[in-house]
Every structure is written in structure tokens, then in C-alpha cells.
Amino acid sequence: MSSGFTGGCLCGAVRYESASEPRITVHCHCEDCRRSSGTGHCTHLAIPEEAFSISGAVTFFERAADSGNMVRRGFCPSCGSPLYSTNSGMPGMIAIRASSLDDLETVKPQMVVYASRAASWEHIDKDLTAFPEMPPNAARPAIART
Numbered sequence: 001m002s003s004g005f006t007g008g009c010l011c012g013a014v015r016y017e018s019a020s021e022p023r024i025t026v027h028c029h030c031e032d033c034r035r036s037s038g039t040g041h042c043t044h045l046a047i048p049e050e051a052f053s054i055s056g057a058v059t060f061f062e063r064a065a066d067s068g069n070m071v072r073r074g075f076c077p078s079c080g081s082p083l084y085s086t087n088s089g090m091p092g093m094i095a096i097r098a099s100s101l102d103d104l105e106t107v108k109p110q111m112v113v114y115a116s117r118a119a120s121w122e123h124i125d126k127d128l129t130a131f132p133e134m135p136p137n138a139a140r141p142a143i144a145r146t
């Protein structure tokens with residue numbers, strides 16, 4: 001069992017480490033994720049905040065999600081790479097952006113949210129649990145974003 005993972009931005013000014021494996025990994029097709037992603041969706045790896053350590057300056061863009069929760073999206077102010085986000089509805093959790101990982105094989109997708117907003121050209125893996133919007137509260141605690 002692996003003990004964690006590392007990542008950082010494109011220019012290398014920001015580096016981070018997670019001492020924890022991802023608690024859950026989610027593809028999100030919401031509009032905010034899409035616009036900040038560079039493609040049709042974001043992939044988020046949720047970890048406990050206490051397992052996260054980071055070096056380098058991060059700039060945050062804050063915006064309310066559909067739920068009214070505040071989502072803060074952190075990115076490198078030098079190269080613009082998205083790094084991670086937090087959601088006021090999930091205190092204590094950090095959602096790492098898959099694009100920032102050193103090893104993309106860390107990603108083991110488990111769930112799809114806002115699947116109803118996915119573009120026709122996106123491939124939705126039929127083996128994953130997919131929700132048209134956000135899942136009901138019971139399934140929600142560890143989900144990244146919105």
C-alpha cells in the first residue's frame with residue numbers, strides 16, 4: 001500500500017506532498033471545473049488537510065458553488081497551473097487537482113459528478129458511479145468541489 005503522493009505546478013515554484021492516499025477520486029463536469037481545467041472536466045483527489053504540506057506561493061480564486069458552499073481554487077501565480085481546492089462544505093479536506101500530480105497513476109477514478117453537464121465528446125466510464133448533479137448528502141462527505 002502506497003503511503004502518499006507528490007505534485008506541483010508547471011514552473012516548479014509550488015511543490016506539495018500528501019502523506020495520505022486519496023480518500024476518494026472524482027471526475028467533476030460542472031461548469032466551474034470545466035472553465036478552470038483546460039478541458040471538459042476536473043479530476044479531484046480528496047485528502048485530509050492534515051496530510052497535506054506545500055511550499056511556494058499559491059493564489060486563490062473563491063466562488064460560491066451551486067450549493068452555496070464557498071470553493072477556493074488554488075493555482076500558481078507564476079504559471080497558472082491549478083493545484084488544489086477547498087470547499088466550505090467539506091471542512092478539513094483538500095481536493096488535489098489530478099493534473100498537478102507527479103505520477104498520474106495515482107489517479108484511481110471512483111465517481112463522476114455533474115455527469116449531466118458533460119460534453120458529448122467526454123467519455124463517462126460506465127464502471128463508475130455517476131451522478132447527474134451532486135450526489136445526495138450521504139455520499140457527499142469526501143467529494144471534491146461543488
Ligand SMILES: [Zn+2]
Pocket residue numbers: 009010011012013014076077078079080081
Ligand atoms: Zn508554477
Ligand SMILES: [Zn+2]
Pocket residue numbers: 028029030031032033034042114145146
Ligand atoms: Zn466541479
